[in-house]
Structure formats: structure tokens, C-alpha cells
Amino acid sequence: MSDSLWLTIVGLGEDGPDGLSPASLKALSEAEVIMGAPRHLSLLPPLSCDTVEWPVPYADGIALLLEKRGKKTVVLASGDPFWHGAGGTLAKHLERGEWRSIPSPSTLSLAAAALGWSLESTVTLGLHAAPFARLRPHLAKGTRAIVTLRDGNAVTEFAGWLSKIGFGDSTLHVMEALGGPNERIRATTAQDMAFDDINHPVSVAISAKGGPALSQSSGQPDAFFDNDGQITKRPVRALTLSALAPQPGEHLWDIGGGSGSIAIEWLLAHGQNAATSVEINPDRANRIRENATALGADRLKVVTGAAPQALEDLAPPDAVFIGGGISEDMLQTVWRQLPAQSRLVANAVTLEAETLLASWHAKFGGDLLRIELAHATPLGRKRGWKSSYPIVQWSVSK
Structure with missing residues (x-):
């Protein structure tokens, strides 16, 4: 291991330290500083090291992290930090030899395993901080997609958006806290969405039905x-x-x-x-x-x-x-x-x-x-x- 290594990005599941690899557990036990969102920090047992809540907006935390350079620091992320997560953002500000990432199963992996969907034939998008319409080019009859969303209200808004553009008959699998003790999966159609008790973190799997779809050739209507x-x-x-x-x-x-x-x-x-x-x-x-x-x-x-x-x-x-x-x-x-x-x-x-x-x-x-x-x-x-x-x-x- 490089002597310049000071930062470890640890991907957490919803069951906290349970199920983490020995390398992740070792990084947590040796950390001098642990940074993460309040939800991530709450998943850990009582800690003796310093903890820092990552601020909102996320970019404001970069300077705080870089001030820790030289101390053994752990940043907590969800699942795989390099799938629509913190990893890609942090890596832009760091030298390659001073950090490492230890992922856990990503949301998309957990969702695909729960539904029996093959990931190589499933569209995967992070819509928790992006417009729903990022999915629009992929929507067509028979398309399968897994997306992350901001919270329960966003699920309702997402269902409404699908209905508005002609995909209201699509089946939605609403998946909460995948991989943890509070995991819950429920199905409905976009036009019939009526769940009012959806908890964060949440993702949605879509079996698309409806249209019109965007053409894959030049010259859209x-x-x-x-x-x-x-x-x-x-x-x-x-x-x-x-x-x-x-x-x-x-x-x-x-x-x-x-x-x-x-x-x-x-x-x-x-x-x-x-x-x-x-x-x-x-x-x-x-x-x-x-x-x-x-x-x-x-x-x-x-x-x-x-x-x-x-x-x-x-x-x-x-x-x-x-x-x-x-x-x-x-x-x-x-x-x-x-x-x-x-x-x-x-x-x-x-x-x-x-x-x-x-x-x-x-x-x-x-x-x-x-x-x-x-x-x-x-x-x-x-x-x-x-x-x-x-x-x-x-x-x-x-």
C-alpha cells in the first residue's frame, strides 16, 4: 500500500457495517476522521474518531475533505461510489496514489437481483439529482430501466411525468432501502401510483409500456x-x-x-x-x-x-x-x-x-x-x- 494513501471511500449498504468486506471494516477501525451524510453516519456504531457531516450542496464538502489530507480519512458513500455516486466527483480533486475505493453492491445490482433482471439489458440512470427526462431517449415498449430518485415525493412526480408523456401503463417497482432490514418492494402502474408512505433511499424499476418512443435514426417527428x-x-x-x-x-x-x-x-x-x-x-x-x-x-x-x-x-x-x-x-x-x-x-x-x-x-x-x-x-x-x-x-x- 502506498505511503501517500490517506483517503478511503467506503460504499455502505443499508445494513451498515454488516456485510462489509474486511478491508472496509479495517479502514473504519483505523480512521482518524470519518465524513459522510447524516444518514450514513447513523448506520455506524458509536465511534471514537472525529466525524464530519458532509454539507449540502455536496460540492461544499470538497474543501473540508482536502483539509484532512495526511490524516487517515474515510468518506462514506452509498453502495458503489463510482455508480452515480461520490467517487467520480472526489477523484477529480485527488491524486491517484492517495485514495482507494472499496465498493459494496450498488443499488442497481441489488434491484436487478431482487427482480431477476439482467443488468446488461437494463437501462440504469441516477435521477436523484437529474431531470426525469434523461430517461426519455430510452423509453420504448418493453424497455426495462432502474433509476434512483431523490425521495418518496419524487417517485410520485416521476410517475406523473411518465403518464404525461404517454407511458402511464408502465409497471413501476418501487424499492426502498434495498439490502437492509427495512427493505420493501411494491409494484403499481405509473398512472395508478398512490403510495404515500415511500421512504428514502428509494429506487424505481420500470417496465415500459406506451409511447411514442424516440426514433433511433436521424429525423425525429x-x-x-x-x-x-x-x-x-x-x-x-x-x-x-x-x-x-x-x-x-x-x-x-x-x-x-x-x-x-x-x-x-x-x-x-x-x-x-x-x-x-x-x-x-x-x-x-x-x-x-x-x-x-x-x-x-x-x-x-x-x-x-x-x-x-x-x-x-x-x-x-x-x-x-x-x-x-x-x-x-x-x-x-x-x-x-x-x-x-x-x-x-x-x-x-x-x-x-x-x-x-x-x-x-x-x-x-x-x-x-x-x-x-x-x-x-x-x-x-x-x-x-x-x-x-x-x-x-x-x-x-x-
Whole structure:
């Protein structure tokens, strides 16, 4: 064991020290300081060492912990500290050789064991400090998911949210204090949720039923995006996202966000993707945030301002989409800031913007695509084709 090791992160179950590994028990017995939430500290027997209640909000406790550097310190966490727990947060502030983690079974492991669900085919999310809509991209008929929630009231709110978005027939397994003497598991449907005595800590397992589900391909229905008419419509959006070609972990600039549909679908493509939407209209910027939150893409960063000025302090992109306000100045600024091998896609509707894209295509290459769509609409007692404005799309890798 390293001489610099001073911190041990111990994962507790609801039965306290019972069932802990010898290594965990040894760390607790040798500790000079034990830090943890009041609920965790209450699970331990009387202690002779110093104890510190971790403050709320959680981030306020980091400085208190770092002041203990050099003393044998134990931080208490729930179950596996590195599954939606304290471990990932603490590790960012520590050197690798000065800490270790000793996990107990996580909530998801205990829940899966209680229900007989295979974890590899079950969605697992920590929603105790995150919007319920983080689950939205995963919801479809037959989906199984296990989520942690803040408290009993949050379970009722969660059931109401599921019902509101069309999944009220889903079966919910409400699981309290898993692994401890007060463990309790009850089942109901989201729309029939009536439990009023749910105790913390609580998790919920969902067998999803209902809809509509989000598609796994590009081009979600337009109805998913609240808008004032400024939206890249579904067929064009599908072609645009195909040209942008999102890859895991990449960052998109969406310039002229409108409803946010391009940036949101970029984020839905992979959970590690990032996106920044730039929108000059404050009302539309707020609508983008609301759309992103509703569809489980609340990590979308929205900048209210005019491009290209609003682009100055943004993290470098891997891809850029220009959906409005195309100008020579805009293209010059974006091209200058675009890292090598990054991708640029721009859509033009006006003749002036089309001419500009044709000029840049002549200089820098890439693909120039003209998109012409027509929809069947009533024409007297029959039907005819109604054409939309043609769109010229330029896509290029720098």
C-alpha cells in the first residue's frame, strides 16, 4: 500500500457495517476522521474518531475533505461510489496514489437481483439529482430501466411525468432501502401510483409500456420540437445530420438554433456528445432549452447572441452547422476557427446564400447538394404536389 494513501471511500449498504468486506471494516477501525451524510453516519456504531457531516450542496464538502489530507480519512458513500455516486466527483480533486475505493453492491445490482433482471439489458440512470427526462431517449415498449430518485415525493412526480408523456401503463417497482432490514418492494402502474408512505433511499424499476418512443435514426417527428416555424423540417434534418455525421464524444456548433432540433438530435446520437446552440432571438433560445430538457438532452449549451461574435469564447467544435444568417463574414470566422479535419455543413434557402455557398464550394471543395421536396396536399377534390423552397447544402471537411 502506498505511503501517500490517506483517503478511503467506503460504499455502505443499508445494513451498515454488516456485510462489509474486511478491508472496509479495517479502514473504519483505523480512521482518524470519518465524513459522510447524516444518514450514513447513523448506520455506524458509536465511534471514537472525529466525524464530519458532509454539507449540502455536496460540492461544499470538497474543501473540508482536502483539509484532512495526511490524516487517515474515510468518506462514506452509498453502495458503489463510482455508480452515480461520490467517487467520480472526489477523484477529480485527488491524486491517484492517495485514495482507494472499496465498493459494496450498488443499488442497481441489488434491484436487478431482487427482480431477476439482467443488468446488461437494463437501462440504469441516477435521477436523484437529474431531470426525469434523461430517461426519455430510452423509453420504448418493453424497455426495462432502474433509476434512483431523490425521495418518496419524487417517485410520485416521476410517475406523473411518465403518464404525461404517454407511458402511464408502465409497471413501476418501487424499492426502498434495498439490502437492509427495512427493505420493501411494491409494484403499481405509473398512472395508478398512490403510495404515500415511500421512504428514502428509494429506487424505481420500470417496465415500459406506451409511447411514442424516440426514433433511433436521424429525423425525429417535427411534433417533438416546440417551434414558431423556425425549424429544420424532418427530411432536411435527417439529411443534415447524415452530413454532420456525429461520432461519440464530439462537439457541435449549431449556429442559428431555431428550435434546437439539429443540436438536440446530435446529442441524442450518443450520450457523450456535446453541443452548443447559438441563437440571437431570446424567445427561441428559451424554447431551445425547453425542447432539450423535454427530450433528455438538457446538457445542451445555449448561447443567446449574434454569430459570428457569439462564437469567440466557445470550446472548439468537431462539426459546425449553419442553419441561418449565412454571410461571408460568418463563413470566414467559422472557417478560421474550425480545427483541421472538422466538418462544416451549411444550408441555404435564398439565392444570395446559395451563390455564397457555390463560391466557397469552388474554393474548398466538399459536396454541394440541392434538396427539392414536395408533399402531397389537397387540390380541389383530388391531390397534388406542393413544393417546398429548394435548399442548397454545402458539406465539407477542413
